[in-house]
Amino acid sequence: MLELSDDDALPDLSAEAPADRRGKPFVASVGKCFQVLKAFRRGQTELRQRDLGLTEICKLSGLDKSAAQRFSETLVTLGYLEKDPGTRRYRPGIALIDFYYTFMVSHRLAQIAMPILIEASKVYDTTVNLCELEGTDAIYTVRIPQAKASYGTMLAGRRVPAFCTAPGTVILANMPEAEADAVLAASELRKITPHTVTDVAVLKAQMAEARSLGYHVSDRQSQMHNVSTAAPVLRLDGRAVAAVHIPGYAPQWSLESVQEKLVPLAVDTARRISDSLTEAM
């Protein structure tokens, strides 16, 4: 388990997206409050803790004690954090869920994809996911769960690195090459498992193959025991806007059975979604 010490690298606070946002009005307090909220996500992945004390928030958010307190208490007042009166520790508040609804209810792609994904999940009783690219990550936006899967793999909002996952590969493969290169360049190409490919030339060859095949199979690139497949959801102009991702879990699904069954299912599902897209998207 990771131990945070004082001299640990603090989060990349001001390192914002590349877009030319210089000169745009910016309220620093707002940025800081989101640093606090993000601290809880870091806390979950790095410390395996669901609730954080004030000092932990300081370290994970990069704010000093006064600021951490101010923003944490502000977020409690607003309902986005909850505070245990006994332990004085903070945890994510249920009101956070509102923003998921706000985003999803207006998300046309998800609306179109949802029934198609549900049908697909019934074919082999598997998890089926819709992934979208954000920065260097693929974010799961819609997930059709399956009882045997682990809880973490059922939740929308999960992020995985694009470069070493099947959904990331098929999305990058079907977008302008310059943009894909930029994503790869911005990615931290580290080995998640011993099988993770980190050589850009090999990655680009994989992308080229994925583009011509119309799908990609990731063999233990990001999770040791899993093989998973993805196919691109394409806009009318051919650009990928998302990927249908179907994981094949270890004992049940071999590389061969994934190729034989899950690949056609993913390809077909992605095509059905693509065909349902209007030009508005």
Add this chain to the structure above:
Amino acid sequence: MLELSDDDALPDLSAEAPADRRGKPFVASVGKCFQVLKAFRRGQTELRQRDLGLTEICKLSGLDKSAAQRFSETLVTLGYLEKDPGTRRYRPGIALIDFYYTFMVSHRLAQIAMPILIEASKVYDTTVNLCELEGTDAIYTVRIPQAKASYGTMLAGRRVPAFCTAPGTVILANMPEAEADAVLAASELRKITPHTVTDVAVLKAQMAEARSLGYHVSDRQSQMHNVSTAAPVLRLDGRAVAAVHIPGYAPQWSLESVQEKLVPLAVDTARRISDSLTEAM
């Protein structure tokens, strides 16, 4: 469709939760940024628009033009809003989904309930939901979707008034009476459908009945054509922490068939979740 005019009542800005939060540090800018995000939710329900122009944000958030611009641009920079360069309109950004994950991944109840809910959904191939109380609303935290359902009813994060819905009723029925009364007192008891019960005495009688039966069936209280049922998830001390909710959609499910099939399913599912709770919850 609701028309917002200048003299419309502006949102209840400072009307925060009753808790004694006076004197706690509070950063006003943070509150305002969330007013902007909330404006999008209002925009969806009241204007049926997924994206908003600056002037609309002003009206829906209660901020003046300068503030609306500052906070909107700040949120764009942070990725929580997106801005269409052509139309100059704002819409919810994909990064909002992160907070759903942050909340859910640390939510033990959902973790326990998820596989049980998935199994339940297969019995009659129905939607099955987990609801929790927040203020005067029941919030859907986990939803197992079904292909035929409408998109809006598949999304976690949806809020419905507690007083006139089955999940709200069973939760209120199984909590300290003083607290339940407080929720009713704070609720806006308006008729959602002609069948909505708004008389507090009748509502309390319904709650008493729900408590003794261990479930509640809502007959067209909040949606004209639907009958739905809910059963409480009870902590070890008997207090409700959530409700299992199963809607029975119109032509397929009658009041009788709901009583006969969905009620036992909801009760059993809720009991299985209750039995799985540890004392930590």
Add this chain to the structure above:
DNA sequence: GATTAAGTATCGCATTGTGATACAAAGTTT
């Protein structure tokens, strides 16, 4: 092309958030 509305940029003022410091309350060690 005139008119209106919507969005963007500017800038002096004082409100608001800042963060060093001091204080209080838990948790540990001896």
Add this chain to the structure above:
DNA sequence: AAACTTTGTATCACAATGCGATACTTAATC
């Protein structure tokens, strides 16, 4: 149980930061 360490809370003078009236620019409408 006293001494110490750590963590959380409260205070407050300063000035940086957000504020919002105003003016300007761009787009939409007639």
